[in-house]
Amino acid sequence: MSFEIGPIRPPSEAVSLLIRVTRNCPWNRCRFCITYKGTQFSRRPVEEIKADITEVKRISERIRKISHQLNCGGDITAAVANSALREGGESFYHVARWLYCGGETVFLQDANSLLLKTGELVEILNFLKECFPRVTRVTTYARASTIARKTVAELASLRAAGLSRIHVGMESGCDEVLAYMEKGTTAGQLVEAGRKIKAAGISPCYYVILGLGGKRWARRHPVDTAKVLAGAEPDFIRLRTMAVVPGTALYELTARGDFQPLTEDEIVSEEKVLLEHLEGVDSYLVSDHVLNLLEEVRGHLLTDREKMLNVINRYLALPDEQRLNFRLGKRAGVYRRLDDMQNRQLYDEVAVEQARLAAEGRLEETLSSLQKQFI
Numbered sequence: 001m002s003f004e005i006g007p008i009r010p011p012s013e014a015v016s017l018l019i020r021v022t023r024n025c026p027w028n029r030c031r032f033c034i035t036y037k038g039t040q041f042s043r044r045p046v047e048e049i050k051a052d053i054t055e056v057k058r059i060s061e062r063i064r065k066i067s068h069q070l071n072c073g074g075d076i077t078a079a080v081a082n083s084a085l086r087e088g089g090e091s092f093y094h095v096a097r098w099l100y101c102g103g104e105t106v107f108l109q110d111a112n113s114l115l116l117k118t119g120e121l122v123e124i125l126n127f128l129k130e131c132f133p134r135v136t137r138v139t140t141y142a143r144a145s146t147i148a149r150k151t152v153a154e155l156a157s158l159r160a161a162g163l164s165r166i167h168v169g170m171e172s173g174c175d176e177v178l179a180y181m182e183k184g185t186t187a188g189q190l191v192e193a194g195r196k197i198k199a200a201g202i203s204p205c206y207y208v209i210l211g212l213g214g215k216r217w218a219r220r221h222p223v224d225t226a227k228v229l230a231g232a233e234p235d236f237i238r239l240r241t242m243a244v245v246p247g248t249a250l251y252e253l254t255a256r257g258d259f260q261p262l263t264e265d266e267i268v269s270e271e272k273v274l275l276e277h278l279e280g281v282d283s284y285l286v287s288d289h290v291l292n293l294l295e296e297v298r299g300h301l302l303t304d305r306e307k308m309l310n311v312i313n314r315y316l317a318l319p320d321e322q323r324l325n326f327r328l329g330k331r332a333g334v335y336r337r338l339d340d341m342q343n344r345q346l347y348d349e350v351a352v353e354q355a356r357l358a359a360e361g362r363l364e365e366t367l368s369s370l371q372k373q374f375i
């Protein structure tokens with residue numbers, strides 16, 4: 001017994017059941033992205049997806065039986081999950097983990113599920129609900145250009161069938177940056193998509209990549225991004241940090257000097273400009289990625305914006321030596337938050353390593369390789 005699982009899901013869907021409704025990315029041209037390079041996009045037939053959902057149901061029934069055999073009364077414990085892994089491999093383990101975490105959330109993969117016909121998606125969502133009535137949240141990724149082509153009525157029918165949130169890779173609200181990165185969407189489509197999703201009662205979550213404009217668009221990128229976010233007002237804004245990944249077109253452009261990445265401190269300055277321009281926006285902002293330097297920049301923009309700006313300002317106001325200390329401690333996993341630097345013992349530990357690396361002329365190189373381990 002097994003079912004198909006795609007390669008990625010948002011961090012916030014770590015404990016969700018993954019159901020693959022399409023394979024790979026239909027666009028696959030964004031210059032910074034390597035996720036689906038070398039793969040072919042395909043739509044999965046509805047019957048095949050329903051067969052996968054049926055398989056998940058069978059596996060979950062078998063896992064309950066394993067639980068009873070282990071005298072766990074049908075509960076899913078770590079021992080049950082491990083036993084499921086031994087019996088049925090990854091598919092069993094995935095379902096066991098999902099059930100262990102409550103079995104209430106589902107994520108539809110891969111990069112642009114809304115490319116399926118609305119009627120097909122409704123059929124899949126209804127079948128999912130029939131098989132798993134306890135599911136309370138179903139989310140998916142979709143491209144803004146695809147969402148903008150759907151009517152609010154179509155999106156509302158998806159909501160009625162159970163689709164509760166759409167994750168959108170916005171990346172930037174600056175048309176020049178979007179065009180340079182070959183994102184295939186425009187600022188106008190991003191606003192339209194957000195408004196339509198909300199009008200249909202679905203929760204939009206937009207992802208922004210800090211530093212995506214490089215040095216050329218260091219000012220336009222955050223200012224225009226804030227404008228689009230103010231227009232779309234997604235329920236959630238999730239910040240990501242630019243990383244130039246080997247094997248991407250952007251890597252080549254960077255090697256040729258056409259794209260000039262920002263330094264970490266410039267990225268934090270850009271984050272400050274973004275926050276300054278998000279006054280009055282009714283969205284919750286999250287920095288839930290390990291590559292983000294200041295992960296504690298998090299909160300509702302209507303009530304916590306000053307607090308978030310304060311974290312950024314505190315970092316930027318530090319002397320050079322201390323900013324480097326924080327970067328090194330954060331990347332090495334010694335610090336999680338800026339306040340962790342107040343721990344004298346931790347600070348001194350990092351300072352010793354910082355001095356050694358600086359003396360060897362390897363500080364920036366080490367910071368960069370520590371960062372790369374998270375890409």
Ligand code: SF4
Nearest residue numbers: 025028029030033111
């Ligand atoms: S649309 Fe998303 S998954 Fe597809 S290439 Fe662009 S960033 Fe990658």
